[in-house]
Amino acid sequence: MAVFNTYPKLDSLTGEEVLVLADSTGTRTVTATVAQVIEAPVSVEASGQFYSDKGAQVKRFADRLLVGVAAENPALSDRASSSQDDWLSETMAATSIGPWALQDAQCASVAQFGNSAFVAGSRTSDALSGSSVLGFQPSSIGVASWGISDDTSNPTTTTAYAYYGEAWRMAGVDYQPTFGMELEAVNFGGLAVGQSTPYAPNVGGGVYGIQLGAGGGQTSGTSDAAAGMVFVSNPNSWQTGTVFGAQSLTGTDGKDSGYASAVSLARNQAVEWHTPETVSGVAGANVGAFVRSTVTERSNGTRQEFSDNGILFANIEGQTLFSVATMENPTNALQVQAGAGTQAAGLYVQEGTGGSGNLGLFPASGGELQITSPVTGAGATMPSVADGGFLHININGADYRIPLMSAAQAGG
Numbered sequence: 001m002a003v004f005n006t007y008p009k010l011d012s013l014t015g016e017e018v019l020v021l022a023d024s025t026g027t028r029t030v031t032a033t034v035a036q037v038i039e040a041p042v043s044v045e046a047s048g049q050f051y052s053d054k055g056a057q058v059k060r061f062a063d064r065l066l067v068g069v070a071a072e073n074p075a076l077s078d079r080a081s082s083s084q085d086d087w088l089s090e091t092m093a094a095t096s097i098g099p100w101a102l103q104d105a106q107c108a109s110v111a112q113f114g115n116s117a118f119v120a121g122s123r124t125s126d127a128l129s130g131s132s133v134l135g136f137q138p139s140s141i142g143v144a145s146w147g148i149s150d151d152t153s154n155p156t157t158t159t160a161y162a163y164y165g166e167a168w169r170m171a172g173v174d175y176q177p178t179f180g181m182e183l184e185a186v187n188f189g190g191l192a193v194g195q196s197t198p199y200a201p202n203v204g205g206g207v208y209g210i211q212l213g214a215g216g217g218q219t220s221g222t223s224d225a226a227a228g229m230v231f232v233s234n235p236n237s238w239q240t241g242t243v244f245g246a247q248s249l250t251g252t253d254g255k256d257s258g259y260a261s262a263v264s265l266a267r268n269q270a271v272e273w274h275t276p277e278t279v280s281g282v283a284g285a286n287v288g289a290f291v292r293s294t295v296t297e298r299s300n301g302t303r304q305e306f307s308d309n310g311i312l313f314a315n316i317e318g319q320t321l322f323s324v325a326t327m328e329n330p331t332n333a334l335q336v337q338a339g340a341g342t343q344a345a346g347l348y349v350q351e352g353t354g355g356s357g358n359l360g361l362f363p364a365s366g367g368e369l370q371i372t373s374p375v376t377g378a379g380a381t382m383p384s385v386a387d388g389g390f391l392h393i394n395i396n397g398a399d400y401r402i403p404l405m406s407a408a409q410a411g412g
Helices: 087-093 124-129
Strands: 018-022 029-033 065-068 107-110 270-274 287-292 302-307 310-315 320-326 332-336 390-395 398-403
Antiparallel strands (some): 018 029, 390 398
């Protein structure tokens, strides 16, 4: 019999090696496999297979798995008693909501050294080469998570989250920001082939920060999702809903004269403002205002631009149709200009049912109504008959008539 501790050591274990164990008295021995001794770290060589019936070794742990600092948690049913050992539970215990994170975790990893607690990765090259092993070509997904809502009781008290995360900023931390999540799009392949638009959102070679899809690729049995993104208070509020960094979009740095598209919408898609009314038990169901475009072709398009000291309304090529501009205080100027075409610049009152046919011009006290126009027939005699009839005008409540003379009557 070999001397104790002189047996040759194996480089790795399969889990099926047989060990001889003695009981506490040292008089009775039993045999067990390495896999049965679950506290023993086991290193297993890859079989090159994925399914157990093809030769892959599948390891199973039926209860709970705690890794790193999480292993210090006693995993007791009493939440308070389990919150004094690992730093995450200890930190959460000092808050109003308590140490709930590890209380119901099936598997938990809490970092020991401020490092990444969990890392996952998947490559498309492996998806291609592994298709013969899997029997299909998979999508390469770094982390996949499902929250299944299947409680059919009414009313239900359960909520499903496919992913939930919190970013904590502790008191006294005043320099670096704290992120709930950062998603980086890293493009080593050059610019995408084509342009991403509301009508063709995903183009070849494109890299996207976030894509929100509804339906999960199901072919039947599903319905529209309620909303793609919702901001709520819980109980605190967001100071700003959405922020685009000055240099975050291609086309401008926020200081030059360039242009960048921050939000792209398809025709008939609108930005809505809801009223606080409650309709049929639903608060805010009514739309009080919206902005949208019904333009079908670029040549028929218009645009609005806020410029220094003014607001410009132009055709899509930038030719001004209408502008509101401020001048030196306290005078404000309203300008109406012609766009493309031969139409005259002017102010128009459209005739319509229930509308007003009056066009009002109301200078302040001491003000004047000023019109610059060519002067003709100076010194000529006023004809007794006005070829064009009379223009009706009301000044300070009194009705007057202005004769409309033909060019010949006015002397040219």
